[in-house]
Amino acid sequence: MGSVEDAYLTGDKRTEKVRIFFSSIYDKYDITNKIMTFGLDIYWRTVALSYISMGSNKSVLDIGTGTCDIPLYLIKKGFKGSITGIDITRDMLKVGYKKLYTNKKKVNLIEGNVFTLPFKDESFDYVISAYTFRNISPIDDAIAEVNRILKKSGLFILLEISIPTNEVIREIHKKVFLKVGPYIGGILSKNEEAYSYLPQSLLSFPARNEIIKKFYLAKFKNCRYRDCTLGTATVFLGNK
Amino acid sequence: MYRDLLKILCCSSCKGELKLEIEKEENDEIISGYLTCKNCGLKYPIEDGIPVMIIPQK
Numbered sequence: 001m002g003s004v005e006d007a008y009l010t011g012d013k014r015t016e017k018v019r020i021f022f023s024s025i026y027d028k029y030d031i032t033n034k035i036m037t038f039g040l041d042i043y044w045r046t047v048a049l050s051y052i053s054m055g056s057n058k059s060v061l062d063i064g065t066g067t068c069d070i071p072l073y074l075i076k077k078g079f080k081g082s083i084t085g086i087d088i089t090r091d092m093l094k095v096g097y098k099k100l101y102t103n104k105k106k107v108n109l110i111e112g113n114v115f116t117l118p119f120k121d122e123s124f125d126y127v128i129s130a131y132t133f134r135n136i137s138p139i140d141d142a143i144a145e146v147n148r149i150l151k152k153s154g155l156f157i158l159l160e161i162s163i164p165t166n167e168v169i170r171e172i173h174k175k176v177f178l179k180v181g182p183y184i185g186g187i188l189s190k191n192e193e194a195y196s197y198l199p200q201s202l203l204s205f206p207a208r209n210e211i212i213k214k215f216y217l218a219k220f221k222n223c224r225y226r227d228c229t230l231g232t233a234t235v236f237l238g239n240k
Numbered sequence: 241m242y243r244d245l246l247k248i249l250c251c252s253s254c255k256g257e258l259k260l261e262i263e264k265e266e267n268d269e270i271i272s273g274y275l276t277c278k279n280c281g282l283k284y285p286i287e288d289g290i291p292v293m294i295i296p297q298k
Contacts, residue, residue, distance in 0.1 A: 059248075082244065086293075093290055108245040112293035116252040118284075123248040 014137045015113060019088045037161070037181075044233040045130055047226070048159040049073060051237060057081045058125035061149070063114055064088075064132025068096030071107045081125070084108045086117070114142045119149045130159040134205040143218040150240040156220060157237055158211070161202055164231035173232060177202070211236050241270050241291050251277035252284075252293045 037044075049070070052060065058081040062070045065085025074083055087093050090111050100107050112118050114136055127146050136142050146156050161177075164170045178199040185198065206214070208225055215223040220238030227234050249258055256279025263286075264271040275284045275291055285292050 084245065084248075088294075090290070090292075094288070097289060106242060108241050109290050110241070110245075110249075110293050111290055112252060113295070116295060118250055118252040118291075118293040119248050120250050120255065 014135075015088060015115075040229055040233070041131070044159060044161075044228050044235075045070065045073065047228050047233075048128060048130060048157050048235045049077075051155060051157050051235075052079070052126050052128070054079050056125075059123070060084070060126045060128060061086065061119070061124045063117075063127060063129040063146070064135075065096060065109065066092040068093075068099050068107065068109070070128060070130060071096075072099060072105065075105050075107075082108075084110065084124075086110045086112045086114070088113055115145060117145050117149055121148055122151045122154075123149050125151055125154050126157065127154070128157040128159070131161065133158055134160055134201045137204075139206070139211075140214055140217065143214050143220075147218045147220060147240055152240055154240045155237065156215070156240070157235065159233065159235050160205060162208070162227065162231055162234040163202065165227075166231065169230050169232075173230075177232075208234060208236075241286060241289060242268060243270070245291075249275070249291070249293075251280060251282055253277070253282055253295050254280045256280055258284075 052058075052074070054074075054077045056079075060074065060079070060081060060083050062083070062085045065071060065087050066089070068085055071083045071085050085093075085096065085107060086109075087096075088111070093109050093111060097109055100109075110118065114132075127150055133139055133142065143156075150156060164173050182199055212223045212225060215236065215238040220240060223236070223238040225234050225236045246258065246260060250256060251258060254277060256277045258275040259278055260270070260273065260275055262270055262273040264273070269289055270286055271289050273286045275286065275293075276282070282295070
């Protein structure tokens with residue numbers, strides 16, 4: 001479980017492996033993630049969420065909502081619309097539900113699969129997904145599902161960790177992210193094997209231009225991306 | 241889950257309309273119950289406030 005080979009599985013097998021993997025680390029996910037990215041995951045999420053109009057009365061779906069950091073951030077920033085979160089891992093959702101419940105926040109949480117999203121066509125103004133799509137294969141089908149449930153002119157915001165384009169930075173990043181990160185994550189979660197999956201899932205994720213092509217193939221318009229922190233994370237954007 | 245979710249929620253499999261059966265409700269939140277597809281009959285449980293919309297394995 002959580003091995004290097006798992007990052008190359010597709011379909012239901014991949015989904016099940018990912019569900020088991022996140023179930024094994026759900027209670028330490030928040031803290032381990034922050035340490036592995038040196039706290040930058042929060043900044044990158046803020047960049048991705050800057051594309052959502054905070055004062056608006058719109059609808060947002062967070063795919064791979066996990067422990068609900070995105071819904072809680074939106075509420076904290078004064079987002080007035082409706083928020084829905086979906087995730088395949090029930091244990092992660094339970095942590096998120098508790099966080100929302102403690103804060104008395106109204107968010108609809110759903111246990112579900114990105115390939116068969118349980119929403120009617122044209123249901124959301126925004127669909128956001130952070131650090132989730134590299135765990136999904138084939139992502140083409142997932143991107144097409146997102147397009148189906150977005151309203152006309154709705155925006156898809158996809159945030160993922162990335163491989164830097166600059167050669168020198170890429171080498172440093174490779175050493176830190178592929179070696180140090182899993183080592184620290186392994187110690188903290190007492191599950192080093194599981195944490196070897198995370199960097200491998202990044203290596204198996206398509207390049208920036210490939211993702212943009214997949215957006216266009218799924219009939220998104222005005223597709224573009226924005227690199228953050230020397231290209232160690234990327235925000236992909238596409239309008240329906 | 242809250243009742244407003246029903247406006248956009250549908251069957252994961254056939255995208256049909258869902259019928260809500262409530263077992264327990266607290267402060268407008270549905271804590272447990274079932275969502276049944278009016279089209280294909282698939283039944284999804286609501287457990288601890290979270291609908292389980294995974295298509296059951298055959």
